[in-house]
Amino acid sequence: MTIWRLRPLALAAAFLLPFLAACSQEPTQAPALPEVSVAHPLAKSIQEWDEFSGRFEAINYVEVRSRVSGYLQSIHFTDGQIVRKGDLLFVIDPRPFQVELERARAELKDAEAQLRFASSNVERARKLLEKQTVSEQLYDQRVQDRDQARAAVDRAQAAVHEAQLNLSYTRITAPIGGRISARVVSIGNLVTGGSGDSTLLTSIASLDPIHFVFDGDEAAYLDYLRHARKGKGQAHQVELQLLGETGFPHKGEMDFVDNQIDPQTGTIRGRAVVPNPNNVFVPGMFAKMRLLRTDTHVALMIPDEALSTDQANRIVYVVDKDGKVAPRTVTLGPVIDGLRVIREGLTPADRVVIDGLMRVRPGASVKPKLATITPKPQPEATTLATASAPGAAQ
Structure with a gap:
């Protein structure tokens, strides 16, 4: 009888033990705040450039034709050589x-x-x-x-x-200096001259200096116009980069902007004049050009990794003194030394989240860890134009 009386008590104790154990545990702790890296925007003295693509064009291009008719007696140049103005090219009998x-x-x-x-x-x-x-x-x-x-x-x-x-x-000389093309007519052929359908003998393209022609969009044109009216910037300075080069080692100056915007493309034609003492640049060659937008000024810069997108806006997340996260809409500039220029939206005192964006949301609290933004200087410019091109005039 005693055993049967004790069995209900044992069963009740077995059911109550987990609840008693749970009641004896301490209260659950709040989850730890996510840790993110924050940094003040880097204030750096910079010059802003815009990049464009384009091609080189000869400043002067001449098709060499005879002014008189007769039989070609001699040729006095090698195809593709550099000629100077006044050099003898052909002799007609x-x-x-x-x-x-x-x-x-x-x-x-x-x-x-x-x-x-x-x-x-x-x-x-x-x-x-x-x-x-x-x-x-x-x-x-x-x-x-x-x-x-x-x-x-x-x-x-x-x-x-x-x-x-x-x-x-009868002595046909070079009207300009530059690189001459191949001869079109051989010795002994009859050459017609002095008319609209005169025989083409060859052509010459000037090389030094040379033009670089590019197209810029309407927004860029208006931006440069505003800077010019405010007395800011030196948009006449340009730097160029050929295929296979690093940096922009070649210098030039703007000398022309067209008088109308192409209604089909919304672009306007621009042109720079570039020294070419080694005759490396040739008409038709592709290159990248950067155009100086502003004079030297102090700008705020952050890494691109700190940027997020909110519909059509670019935003960054800033952390206040209490650790609260807030989004901030910013206006972007170019990338310089590996960092993005921020034209509007930040102050030097702001603490910007630069690492850990996946762990933040507006209004949430975080544990900020102060870091430092450091620029990443571009590699030293290298050029393919250090040696004279074949046939360059010495």
Whole structure:
């Protein structure tokens, strides 16, 4: 009987033990605050640049054609070489033009002889007119003959000059300096000249200096215009980078902006002039260019990893003195030394979350860990233009 009386008590104790144990435990602790890295924006003296892509174009480009017709006698250049203004390129057989010059000179001598004879007749008629032995009409006729002879001399002199000019045109020289293309006509071929369909002989493209042409969007144009009106920035300075180079080692200056925006693309054509002493840049070559937007000024910079997106806005998260997180809309600038320029939205005293964005939400509390933002300088610029290009003028 005693055993059966104790069994209900044992069962009750077994059910009550877990509850008694739970009641004896301490209260559950609150979860630890998430730890994030925060830093003050880096204040750094910078210059802001905008990047564009474009191609080089020759400042001067000339198609070489003959001014006279004749048979090509000789060629005095190597295809693709650098030529200077005035260098002899082609010679057209000059003998027919030399003959024409001699004929013109002979006709000039004949016209001069006729003028001397007519002048003598005028002088004799004048003396006889004074003695009233000839009529005034005869005297006037002699004067007219002399004037016609003088005009004939002028025509003959012009013919001599024309023949001399045509003879000089048989020596075709470079009208500009630059790199010459391949010859189009071989020696012995008939060359036509002096007309709209004159024979193309070759072409020359100037190289030093050279133009760099690019297209900028309408927003960039208006931004530069505002800076110019405020007296800020030096938009005339440009730096260029070729394929395979690091940095922007080549320098130039803006010299032209077009007078209208292309309604099809919404862009406007710009142009810079770039020194090219080694003739490395050639027309048609692709390059990147950066254009100076502003003068040196102090800007606030943060790493791109600190940025988030809220619909159409870019935001960062800042932590106040109580550890509360709040979003802040910012206006972005370019990336310089690996950091993003913040034009608007932050102050130097703000503590920006730079690591641990996945653990923050607006209004929540965090455990901030102070860090430091350090720039990442770009590698030293390297250039492919340190040596003279093949055929460069020395």
